[in-house]
Amino acid sequence: MLLKIVKGQEAHILPLPKGAFRSAPPPNPLPDMAIVNAGQGDVRSFIRPNVKQPEAPSVSIWEHGPLICLDQWLEFSPFERDQRLTLGPIGLNLMPTDDPMRLKGALAGVAMIAVEFAKFSDGRGYSIATLLRTRLGFSGEVRAVGDVLIDQIFAMARCGFDGFALRGDQDGVWAKTALKCFPAVYQWGADGRAFVLADGVLPHRVAA
Amino acid sequence: MYLYNAIDQSIVDARVRQFADQTGRYVQGYLSEDEFKPLRLQNGVYIERHSPLLRVAIPYGLLSSQQLRMLATIGRRYDRGFGHFTTRQNIQFNWVKLEQIPEILADLARVHMHAIQTSGSCIRNVTTDHFAGVAPDERVDPRPLAELMRQWSTLNPEFAFLPRKFKVAFNGAAEDRAASEVHDLAFDVYRDEAGEVRLTVKVGGGQGRTPRIAQVIKSGLHWRDMLTYTEAILRTYNRWGRRDNIYKARIKILVDALGAKTFGEEVEAEFIHLQGGPATLPAAELDRMTAFFAPPPYQSHAASDHDEASQRIADPRFNAWVKRNVAKHKHPHYGAVTISLKPQGQAPGDATSDQMDAIAQLADLYSFGQIRVSHHQNLILADVARADLWALWQALGELGLAEANVGLATDIICCPGGDYCALANAKSIPVAAAVQDRLAAKERDIGTLAIKISGCINACGHHHVGHIGILGVDKNDEEWYQILLGGRTDTKTSLGQIIGKAIPREQVAPTLERLTDFYLNKRQNGETFIDAVERLGKSAFHDAAFNHDLDHEQQVI
Numbered sequence A: 001m002l003l004k005i006v007k008g009q010e011a012h013i014l015p016l017p018k019g020a021f022r023s024a025p026p027p028n029p030l031p032d033m034a035i036v037n038a039g040q041g042d043v044r045s046f047i048r049p050n051v052k053q054p055e056a057p058s059v060s061i062w063e064h065g066p067l068i069c070l071d072q073w074l075e076f077s078p079f080e081r082d083q084r085l086t087l088g089p090i091g092l093n094l095m096p097t098d099d100p101m102r103l104k105g106a107l108a109g110v111a112m113i114a115v116e117f118a119k120f121s122d123g124r125g126y127s128i129a130t131l132l133r134t135r136l137g138f139s140g141e142v143r144a145v146g147d148v149l150i151d152q153i154f155a156m157a158r159c160g161f162d163g164f165a166l167r168g169d170q171d172g173v174w175a176k177t178a179l180k181c182f183p184a185v186y187q188w189g190a191d192g193r194a195f196v197l198a199d200g201v202l203p204h205r206v207a208a
Numbered sequence B: 001m002y003l004y005n006a007i008d009q010s011i012v013d014a015r016v017r018q019f020a021d022q023t024g025r026y027v028q029g030y031l032s033e034d035e036f037k038p039l040r041l042q043n044g045v046y047i048e049r050h051s052p053l054l055r056v057a058i059p060y061g062l063l064s065s066q067q068l069r070m071l072a073t074i075g076r077r078y079d080r081g082f083g084h085f086t087t088r089q090n091i092q093f094n095w096v097k098l099e100q101i102p103e104i105l106a107d108l109a110r111v112h113m114h115a116i117q118t119s120g121s122c123i124r125n126v127t128t129d130h131f132a133g134v135a136p137d138e139r140v141d142p143r144p145l146a147e148l149m150r151q152w153s154t155l156n157p158e159f160a161f162l163p164r165k166f167k168v169a170f171n172g173a174a175e176d177r178a179a180s181e182v183h184d185l186a187f188d189v190y191r192d193e194a195g196e197v198r199l200t201v202k203v204g205g206g207q208g209r210t211p212r213i214a215q216v217i218k219s220g221l222h223w224r225d226m227l228t229y230t231e232a233i234l235r236t237y238n239r240w241g242r243r244d245n246i247y248k249a250r251i252k253i254l255v256d257a258l259g260a261k262t263f264g265e266e267v268e269a270e271f272i273h274l275q276g277g278p279a280t281l282p283a284a285e286l287d288r289m290t291a292f293f294a295p296p297p298y299q300s301h302a303a304s305d306h307d308e309a310s311q312r313i314a315d316p317r318f319n320a321w322v323k324r325n326v327a328k329h330k331h332p333h334y335g336a337v338t339i340s341l342k343p344q345g346q347a348p349g350d351a352t353s354d355q356m357d358a359i360a361q362l363a364d365l366y367s368f369g370q371i372r373v374s375h376h377q378n379l380i381l382a383d384v385a386r387a388d389l390w391a392l393w394q395a396l397g398e399l400g401l402a403e404a405n406v407g408l409a410t411d412i413i414c415c416p417g418g419d420y421c422a423l424a425n426a427k428s429i430p431v432a433a434a435v436q437d438r439l440a441a442k443e444r445d446i447g448t449l450a451i452k453i454s455g456c457i458n459a460c461g462h463h464h465v466g467h468i469g470i471l472g473v474d475k476n477d478e479e480w481y482q483i484l485l486g487g488r489t490d491t492k493t494s495l496g497q498i499i500g501k502a503i504p505r506e507q508v509a510p511t512l513e514r515l516t517d518f519y520l521n522k523r524q525n526g527e528t529f530i531d532a533v534e535r536l537g538k539s540a541f542h543d544a545a546f547n548h549d550l551d552h553e554q555q556v557i
């Protein structure tokens, strides 16, 4: 499902076709709290120094058809781009290693950019969204796709994401709550939200 | 010190609720092990060898007596009656239960404390000089800037999943007591001719597998641009730092790969877009923040010098303690007192709940109700009237906390090592104990000597920057130790070098004794151990330590 933020409105949930979001992983076993609380002993042998890097995007379509990857889009001539546009809204796909700045001057007609989170703990997507919003001024939808979990969407929204193709096992109601989990924020972000370290000393910042 | 306002409180309270919810979902099986792990780490929760561990943030090492009492209470209520002060000016509780952690966090939030970002691949707790605000060699008190950095980095949305952890340190004095040059990002704070606060920015320092000294990429940065410039550094790192190998993911590897100059240019190219933008700090913000760190109402005690002098003559133990544990203060009638958490027979950096309560009370009596934690794992009462030193010393003596060993051989920095840490190759606490035993009798003669012990290459015990460093290594499933020599961080930073082959545990203390004996024989004109190492060269010390008459068994390595 797609969690969608529209400015000035409550976030809402939309259906997504299969293939436009990552499906649910197998269910988790309940942790054995006796074991957790007894510690893990020597864990050195479990540490995997090599983190597998993604090769292919985990979603390839959106509700308006296939996603176009960055290289392919940049190779299109202006004519080809216009032709694509007649087929419907254009959605691009950015991998964590893609440099969004290459889209400078090439955003005309792009309705949606899907930013791939191959793994939720790969933080490059946050910077990609920030750049799309603040440096390139992209005003279409910036959608998080892939390993999109409710515990990260608050931060994602702050970086300018307004669409979240939640992983198949995520709960939509919880997701809406998660978007509101902090009543205030300290730092400037691409979402344009009022922040604490802002210009001028706000009267309510005086120590309580 | 900084006091939370309603907004700060609301953010920390929300984080407590969020983490309670996350823990609950993990316990109920909604969150997998892999998904919960980064969430708990970003809140300071490790699952260690024998138990979960909670690391609580002590921003730039500053505590109120009320906060210290809360830490004592937490130690008593949820742990085994003690806590461990770390080399990053934090405290950790070694024996907590996972399901009780939300409760602990709620207790902490009541006294303006949290565990946010004390672990995980994010911007960690900010550290600085433990004598900030009181040191005579200070140019600028870095704490207001450190607090601004704390706020900005707290729950920063863009940089919560960096390639690896990111540590920021501030130094505002001639002597770098924050070891800032072994941090991912270091700020040297000074005032320009016009009196404006400016920063020299260094990146890429660190210890661990690839020890590096941070390199300057910018000087003369105006404090207003501190956050925008940091944002530019972090965005560069977040985008281009390696993620394919956790051992090569720290910013130092990126700086190495690009060269500091190129890295600096990348940052500058990013900074151009941010400078003057919405994240620029407002002009009045530093004043507002500085007011929180204003000096306490010092009193002049004109006659105290004389009393102190006669007390020092009257009791040599008091004299030794003043000499080692009381540092000079900006105000001539005050001193900064270090309470050594390294008495023999106790793990370095540990304090019992009773000790914490007692120290909180002494802080109320003698030091305006504030305590600092140093990265040497000691506690500091930074504003003690010299007239009160005698009374304070006696009170500390009754608590068994008057050890006069600050900066000496038994003031060892030591990570928790194999007794607690799941990553350890070797134990470090028993090694510290053996070295203390061996060198205690000579330590006054030896003088200033920084011994630092880590149980593995992660270097939580800062072994790279010890005058003598000890590193636990694994050799065919046995615990062995490598000796390093020549590291320091005081007026200059240098990294120690490994000398000799790894040795078994029982050889560590005798080897250190041979090193210090060699120094005692060779020193000239009152030079310190580290000066002698630099003058005589490491190989001379190596020979003294390793090429001596060993019986055959010890020589088999």
Ligand code: SF4
Pocket: B415, B416, B417, B418, B421, B422, B423, B424, B425, B454, B455, B456, B457, B458, B459, B460, B461
């Ligand atoms: S240095 Fe190694 S053994 Fe020591 S606390 Fe750090 S990770 Fe654990």
